Each structure stands twice: as C-alpha cells, then as structure tokens.
Amino acid sequence: MATSYASSAPASVGVVPASRLPWYVWCSVAAVTSAMIGVLWDISWHQSIGRDTFWTPAHLAIQFCGVLAGISCGFLILNTTFAQESPLRAASVRIWGFRGPLGAFIAAWGGITMLTSAPFDNWWHAAYGLDVKILSPPHMILAAGMIAVQVGALVLILGYMNRASGQQKARLRALFLYVGGMILVALTTVSLELTSRVFMHSAHFYRVVATFAPLVLVAVGRASRFKWGATAAAATYMLFVMAMDWILPLFPAVPKLGPVLYPVTHFVPSGFPMLLIVPAFALDLLRQRTAKWGAWSQSLDSGVVFLGTFAAVQWPFGSFLMSPAARNWFFSTIYFGYNTNPLGLYARYQFVAPETAAVFWRETALALLLSVLLIRLALACGDRLQRIQR
Amino acid sequence: MKRAPAAVFSAMPLAAIFLALPLAAHVGSPDVFYEGEAGPYHLLVTIRPPQVIPGVAQIEIRSSSRDVRQVRIVPLRLTGPGALNAPVPDVAQRSTDDPQFYTGSLWLMNTGAWQVWVQVDGPQGPGTLSVPVPAAATRVLPMQKSLAAILVVLGLVLFIGLVSIIGAASREAQLEPGVKPDLQHVRRSRIAMGATAVVLLGALWLGRMWWNSEADGYLGKIYKPLELKATVEDGSRLALRLNDPGWLNRRTDDLLPDHGHLMHLYVIRIPAMDLVWHLHPARTGDDTFAQPLPSMPAGRYALYGDVVHENGFSETAVGEIEVAAISGKPLQGDDAGGAAAPLVKADYNSVVAPLSEGYRMIWERGPMPYRARQPYEFRFRVQDSQGRPAEGMELYMGMQGHAAFVRTDRSVFAHTHPSGSVPMAALGLIADSNPHAGHNMMHGEPPAVVSFPYGFPKPGDYRIFVQVKRAGKVETGIFDARVEN
Numbered sequence: 036m037a038t039s040y041a042s043s044a045p046a047s048v049g050v051v052p053a054s055r056l057p058w059y060v061w062c063s064v065a066a067v068t069s070a071m072i073g074v075l076w077d078i079s080w081h082q083s084i085g086r087d088t089f090w091t092p093a094h095l096a097i098q099f100c101g102v103l104a105g106i107s108c109g110f111l112i113l114n115t116t117f118a119q120e121s122p123l124r125a126a127s128v129r130i131w132g133f134r135g136p137l138g139a140f141i142a143a144w145g146g147i148t149m150l151t152s153a154p155f156d157n158w159w160h161a162a163y164g165l166d167v168k169i170l171s172p173p174h175m176i177l178a179a180g181m182i183a184v185q186v187g188a189l190v191l192i193l194g195y196m197n198r199a200s201g202q203q204k205a206r207l208r209a210l211f212l213y214v215g216g217m218i219l220v221a222l223t224t225v226s227l228e229l230t231s232r233v234f235m236h237s238a239h240f241y242r243v244v245a246t247f248a249p250l251v252l253v254a255v256g257r258a259s260r261f262k263w264g265a266t267a268a269a270a271t272y273m274l275f276v277m278a279m280d281w282i283l284p285l286f287p288a289v290p291k292l293g294p295v296l297y298p299v300t301h302f303v304p305s306g307f308p309m310l311l312i313v314p315a316f317a318l319d320l321l322r323q324r325t326a327k328w329g330a331w332s333q334s335l336d337s338g339v340v341f342l343g344t345f346a347a348v349q350w351p352f353g354s355f356l357m358s359p360a361a362r363n364w365f366f367s368t369i370y371f372g373y374n375t376n377p378l379g380l381y382a383r384y385q386f387v388a389p390e391t392a393a394v395f396w397r398e399t400a401l402a403l404l405l406s407v408l409l410i411r412l413a414l415a416c417g418d419r420l421q422r423i424q425r
Numbered sequence: 426m427k428r429a430p431a432a433v434f435s436a437m438p439l440a441a442i443f444l445a446l447p448l449a450a451h452v453g454s455p456d457v458f459y460e461g462e463a464g465p466y467h468l469l470v471t472i473r474p475p476q477v478i479p480g481v482a483q484i485e486i487r488s489s490s491r492d493v494r495q496v497r498i499v500p501l502r503l504t505g506p507g508a509l510n511a512p513v514p515d516v517a518q519r520s521t522d523d524p525q526f527y528t529g530s531l532w533l534m535n536t537g538a539w540q541v542w543v544q545v546d547g548p549q550g551p552g553t554l555s556v557p558v559p560a561a562a563t564r565v566l567p568m569q570k571s572l573a574a575i576l577v578v579l580g581l582v583l584f585i586g587l588v589s590i591i592g593a594a595s596r597e598a599q600l601e602p603g604v605k606p607d608l609q610h611v612r613r614s615r616i617a618m619g620a621t622a623v624v625l626l627g628a629l630w631l632g633r634m635w636w637n638s639e640a641d642g643y644l645g646k647i648y649k650p651l652e653l654k655a656t657v658e659d660g661s662r663l664a665l666r667l668n669d670p671g672w673l674n675r676r677t678d679d680l681l682p683d684h685g686h687l688m689h690l691y692v693i694r695i696p697a698m699d700l701v702w703h704l705h706p707a708r709t710g711d712d713t714f715a716q717p718l719p720s721m722p723a724g725r726y727a728l729y730g731d732v733v734h735e736n737g738f739s740e741t742a743v744g745e746i747e748v749a750a751i752s753g754k755p756l757q758g759d760d761a762g763g764a765a766a767p768l769v770k771a772d773y774n775s776v777v778a779p780l781s782e783g784y785r786m787i788w789e790r791g792p793m794p795y796r797a798r799q800p801y802e803f804r805f806r807v808q809d810s811q812g813r814p815a816e817g818m819e820l821y822m823g824m825q826g827h828a829a830f831v832r833t834d835r836s837v838f839a840h841t842h843p844s845g846s847v848p849m850a851a852l853g854l855i856a857d858s859n860p861h862a863g864h865n866m867m868h869g870e871p872p873a874v875v876s877f878p879y880g881f882p883k884p885g886d887y888r889i890f891v892q893v894k895r896a897g898k899v900e901t902g903i904f905d906a907r908v909e910n
Binding site for chain 1: 478501507510513534535566572575576580583589594597599601602635636643
C-alpha cells in the first residue's frame, strides 16, 4: 500500500493552475514540431540539393529539438530537485537522486541520444562513406532520440492532463493527440524507404506499416480517453505531411551533387501520406463498441479491422497514385529527386514485381500477427498511460 | 575488416581495423594529374579522390596564365545519364599566397568513372577542361580511441539511464502526487528494470548484427584489383588471363583500346628492376590475351597491365611470373624494352641515362628533394653524343613519351603521359571531346624534350622508366628517385 509523503507535499500538491499551460509543455511541443519539420526538410534537401553541412537550416531544426528538450527538461529536473517549494516536487519521479516529471527524464534521455548520434554518424560517413539513406545504424540512434523526445513530451503532457480538468484538460488532450500524430510522422518517415508508392501492391508494405501504426494509433487513442483519439492522431499525421508536401516545392533548390539524373529546380517533397485516417477511424469506432470486451478479443478484432481497412483503401490508392490523375501538386507524384533513376520503377510510375503467392500470404499473416500483438501491447500501454500522474 | 563489436558501444576500439588497398587506376597511386587547355588557359589539375565512396575529392588547379578571373569545378559521371546534367559548380578558392593556384573539394557519390569539369573565366573568354577520375572505395577508416571512449561512456549513460527511467515509471509514475511508493511498487520497479536491461541488450545484439551486415556490405564495395594470371606457352608465348576476384559488376570483356591497344603491359624483372618491357598483348578471348615474348633471362617478373573499361573506368591488373630463359622474337610494333643497373646499384643522384648510339637522356631535376603528394613536372631532354638536342624525334603511340613510376617495393606503379596520368581512352569518352584529346597533335618533328606531370604518393625509393621514340626506335631511359615525406 502506497503511503503519503510526510514532509515535502504542500497543500497544493497535484493541483494544476487553471490559467494557462506551463512553459515546458509548450517547449516540448515546439521541440517535437521542430524535429519533424527538420526531418522532412532534410530528406527533401537530400533529394533536391544533395550536399549539406551541419549548419543547414534542416539540420539546425532537428538539433534544436534535442537542445530545446535537453535544456528545458534539464532545467525542469534541476528546478524540481533543488527548489523545495516547487509545486512539481510531489508530482515527480526520482532518478539518480534527481526529481522531475517522468516525461522530462524521457525527453532529456532522447536529447542526449540525439546528440550522441552526431559524432557516431560523422564517423560512419568517414568510415563507410556518406550514407545516402534513412535506414543506417547512426540514423536509427538519432531517430530513437527524436522519438524519445516525442514520447517524453507525450508523457509530460499526459501527467498534467490526467491531473487536470475542464478546459485545461481539453487543451492538454489536443496537444497530446498532436504529439501522438507527430510520433506517427516520425515512424512513417523512418520507414519511408520501405513504404514508397512502388511497394503499395506488396504485402510487405502492409507488414512494415503494421509494425508501428496500430501500436501508436491504439495506445494514443486509448490514453487520450477521447472517442476519436486515433482518428485525430492520424489526421494530424496526414495534415502535417501534406502541408510539408505543399510548402516545400514553393522554394527553389538545385542539385549541388552529381550525378544529376533528374533536373530539379525546387525542393522535392517526400510524397503523399498514407491513408491511415481510415483504419484509425475504424479502430475508434470499434473501440467504442468493444470497450467491455476482453483485451485479447479487442486485439484480435482490432488487428483484423486495422489491416483490412488499411489495405482496402491504400491498395487502390496506390493505383491512383500511379495514374495520371495524381500527377499534380496536391498528390505530389510529379516530383522526383535529382538522383532518381529516370528508367527506374518510381519515375515510370510502376509497382515492383508482385510477390509470389507464398511470400504474399506469409507477409500478410505476419502483418496480421503484428497488428494483433501490437494492439494488445498498445491496450496495455494505453491503460498504464491513463494512470500516469507524474 | 571493420565489424560491429560484441557490445555495440563497449568494444568500439576493437572494431577499428585499418584496411587500405591500391586504387583502380595505377597501383597505390590514386591521385590524378592532368595538364591541358581550358580554352585559352593552360592548367595543371591534380585530383585526389576520396578513400571512401561517397566521399570528398580534393582538387588543386594551377593556371599558367595570370589573368584568370574565376575557376569553377563540377563533378559528373563520365558516361551514361549522369553525364548529361551537371550540378551547380563550386567556385575554386584562389590561394592568397599564389594567385595562380586554386583549390576546391567535390563529392563523388558513387563508384565508377567520373569526370571533373574545370571551367575557367578570364579576359580571354571562357574555357572548360574535363578530367576523368576513377572513384572506388579503398579502405575503412578506423575509429579514434578518444571518440570510441566518448561513445562508450555516452552509451553506458543512455543504457543505465533508460533502465532507470523505466524503473521510475513502474515505481512512481502512476502514484497520486505526494504518495510514496510501497514495497510492492519497488519490487515491480526492479522487475521492470531487469526486463528493460534484457530488452536493451537484445536491441544492442540486433544492432551489432545490423552493423556487421552494413560493414560486410561496404567491404564488398571496396576495390579489388584485377589479377593477371600468366603462363608461358610454346617456350616464348606469354598467355594472360584477366581474373576478376569479384568486385561489384565489373566485366573483363568490355575493354576500350588505349593508344590502339587493349592492354599496355609492363614487364619488370624483380627484385632488381634492371630489365623492363612495355608490351601490348593481343586479345585472344573475352578475358585472355597473348604476347610473343622477346628474349629474356630466367627470373621472376612483375606484370602490370593497364586497361580501360567501356565506361571509362581504368585500372591496372597485377601479376607475377617466373620464367626460364627465353629465346624469343625481336620486339615489334609499339613494343619496347630497356635495361639499367640493378636496384642495389641505384644512383639516386644520377640525372643521365644512356640510350643507343651514344645518345643519352638527361633528367632536368632541380636541387630540391622530392616530397610525397606534391605535383611535379618531370622533364627529360634527349641529346646526341655531342650534347646537342636529338634530331629525328617521333611520337610514340601518339605521345611524346610514356613514363612509368614504380616504387622499389612495388607498392606503387603509375603509367603516365605528357598530359598526365589520365588514360587517353577515358578522355575520348568525354562528351563533345576532341577525339585526339591528350595526344600530341603537333605538326612536324616533336622537340627533344618531354615532361610528365606526376606526384609520388608516398615517400620511398622509386625507379622511373621513360620511353621516347627516335629514328624509328623506342628508347628507354631509367632513373632513380628518393622521395621524402
């Protein structure tokens, strides 16, 4: 049985001022936003200009995330630890003698991880050459750091949200769902090389998406206690990526690296987002109707519904993206990076060769299994997140 | 081989294993030297390719004109779609000490045959020079111990930090503010920390496998020189086979003629390096060649076969052969040979090499010692027995001369021309290029002086084989050079 602090808990313990949101919540949201703008901008930079330095605006936006998260959360932790009168002191966790909100520790860990990836990435380039790809060990350490900052922001907001009420709770919930959407942006960006439109008629594509999307949608939706939580997070993801798709090509850019296989005059966006809003909406609907079911039953149904609805919309949408009707600024299929092979499948709007029946069904089964298991994990995470107080 | 350590961070220093191999064009002499005209401007261009690909090539340009306003440099592929569109050029930086010297750096993004455009602007108008460059990864750089130590410390902090965070999350995060965790929460926290540590160790193990896989993939891209398998058939016929040890999608049946020959073969007796032949084997199959040998004493010979692939990528196939005394045929066509004192009697101060009929070759070297990685113009004068400039000079395979720079330990071999170390066949592939680019197009008799732009890649003792043609006969002058660091 838990006991109360005898000495350090002031009368106002756990009471959140109703006037406005604390500064570090905004800092964490700004850090998350900066990182995601920076990442999509940086990918576009490598598609359009190619050559970069540590000081490109896109890199600075990414590093700003780590610095802002590190400084703001570091200050928050130090202030909570050493300021005896801090109202956060009682609503904090203790790590290595320091006290602070759990989310602050997670975000600070993410910031340090991001900074650690920089010298490792630099060495990687020197040892193996510049890796012109997203999926490399140092890049994944950077991604882990960024996602940790996002999760930290999520937990920081959640701790407040679970102690708040009324209008403030609603505002915190909106920020929580926004950060949840940003986590989807981060994970879809990490998997960008595996989710290009040329793969949309392969079961492997759906297996890749099943490794992260159901987990985020269900966990965020459940933790938010909002009936359309998953839908809101998916909508955030789609709107953010679409906005970047529409804004980036407005700015001129020319290649500074060769070989130039495709002439480029403006920033090249990463491509239209996946239609995750549809399975998210279906998951929300299902959650409202199966709330009293057992966790495994919910997981099984939700896994089938996620995969079924996603494939039902994304498969034909893949065909649409390959068609002349999608070749406009709205769907962004008119843009190609300077190093896009003009004879390659992507430039010729072709899908990769179909998988064999055995591979297709194996990948489909794995996608379904992952969906069910990750939704079960998401339900457990969501329940625990609902109880986060600190 | 560079592989991920057992624990990704904790053993990084063990993973830092140095690996270096000779670069494609020539052997152990990766830098490209080219002397030519960019419109009205005469330039000497030095390109130092990167050791990893993608990587940064260092460019040095010396103009013989004082009136150059600006020099711009840009990399393109030598052939294919990448040769059609140029990225934005970089402006080369003019040296503050030497206004005729410019430097810059360019990314070479993939393996293969590239070219660097040097665009010059000045009062005489614009001019462009294209220099072919082979790009191939040749090594894995080690991780410095200091960096490894920093990463190990940060890795440990992050590992322990994440375990602690999960522990705190299980212990306190769900408690009402002000409530202390009880024994049950503490116990649950410890279990969560242990589980997290196990999961993290698993993630590190997977990361190590991934790192190893990436490192293995990179090692597969590191340049592996062509091997020259040689045998002597019928007593005096040299049979050669190009053996690819397996490097990317290289072919051995796609060679371009260079000066009219698919292969330029240097045969040098080792270890004395006192006998040299410059031969031109004829193709007998996709990857086989044959060459009638001249009379040769028994011994061991090093073989260096220069070839150029159809995409412009040039390389030197290397081999050795042990032969019994050969009673061969006289040299014919462009084949030539020469002799000098063995290396043990090398005179590193001599600047005179005897030629036939009392002629001699004079190396116009200055008093200053040669230093590694510095471009020099090696200038040789041919004189008759009275010290007068030789008459009857001719072009040898379209050039005023050919020179081979060989380090005495054979770790360096470079076959160069008066225009530099660029193969003429690669120059001929440049779009809109002069089909005779790099060749001497002078009318009338060539002068009795020939020069070669080149820089020694590393310190040590070198033997230089210089060949010119006079009165229908190829003459070989042999010199020795000591190179300091």
